[in-house]
Amino acid sequence: MSWNKRSCLTGIARSKGKAAGEAAVNRQRMGWAFNHVGNEDGIVLVPGADLQGQSIIGKVVVYPTVMGSTTGAISLYYKCTQSHHGPAAIICQKVHDIDISGAIAGGIPAIDSLDQDPITTIKTGDWVEIDAPKVGQKATVTITRKDSPFQRHWTRNPSKEDQPWPCKLTTHQQEMLDGKHGEAKKFCMEKLVDFGEAIEAKEMVDLVLVLNCCPIYSKDRQDPETKKKLEMYDLGHSPLYDPIFAMKDAHVADDTGTQCGNDPYFGAVRQGRREGLSLELRASGQGQLQGRPGNG
DSSP, X not given: OOOSSOEEEEEEEEEOEEEEEEEEEOXXXXXXXXXXXXXXXXXXXXXXXXXXXXXXXXXXXXESSBOSOTHHHHHHHHHHHTSOOSOSEEEXXXXXXXXXXXXXXHTOOEEEOXXXXXXXXXXXXXXXXXXXXXXXXXXEEEEEOTTOTTOOOOOOOOOOOOOOOOSXXXXXXXXXXXXXXXXXXXXXXXXXXXXXXXTTXXXXXXXXXXXXXXXXXXXXXXXXXXXHHIIIIIXXXXXXXXXXXXXXXXXXXXXXXXXXXXXXXXXXXXXXXXXTBOSOOEEETXXXXXXXXXXX
16 A cells, blocks of 8 residues: 555445544454543543543544443444534444444444455554445545645535435335424434444344333423433433434333343343353342243
């Protein structure tokens, strides 16, 4: 690769948009939860990380893949849209589903499957420009060495183009996407469509379990009872729902049949399996699990 001029790599867009910024390369796996990267200052907190103690605000962050739990998705969203202390874009060897959903919700590009390993090709301090017009299709990553005369600065300008959904939708799903069932369902379907394109899904399926969030509908999120529920179920990341709450037709049904849970439950399930408990584990009391010896 010649660095006499800006060099271009190609990859796959997992979240669409345009972005530019200084590269921040972390050779270790990386997560976006508040205890990995500060929500209010963008400082990397993970001990031993290449970027430990450094700010990632407005930077193109390059790392192998995700580390940590699904809270990283909502935290990435929060950093990009609420505290405005998030990255301009992310580039990975493989963008995990957790980071795909966070990037889509946060409105930043996420790129993987590059024709060269981004961890060794991109250096911290390089200027990186990303053009990712469509989820699931070709994205270009232009890299300029930080001491190159070609380096220039421009601000992130996410693409607003609507893209067609290439996979199979039911008639009802298409109607929701078209806005025939209200603004709130249209908003949610647009996010789901982008996520489905990113992971190359063939169709949508019914949910039976939701991790890390129990949507609690309330116009007044400062109400003491509401705040108590949010602290219990919503992990404090309530701004995600604010755009939906503002829609007149938004509501949350209590009879969806979908169970809500948090990571500790599933951590305990995995521990139970390792200890030889059967798969017939049930929640008991405050997050404790009951089980019986079995074949795992």
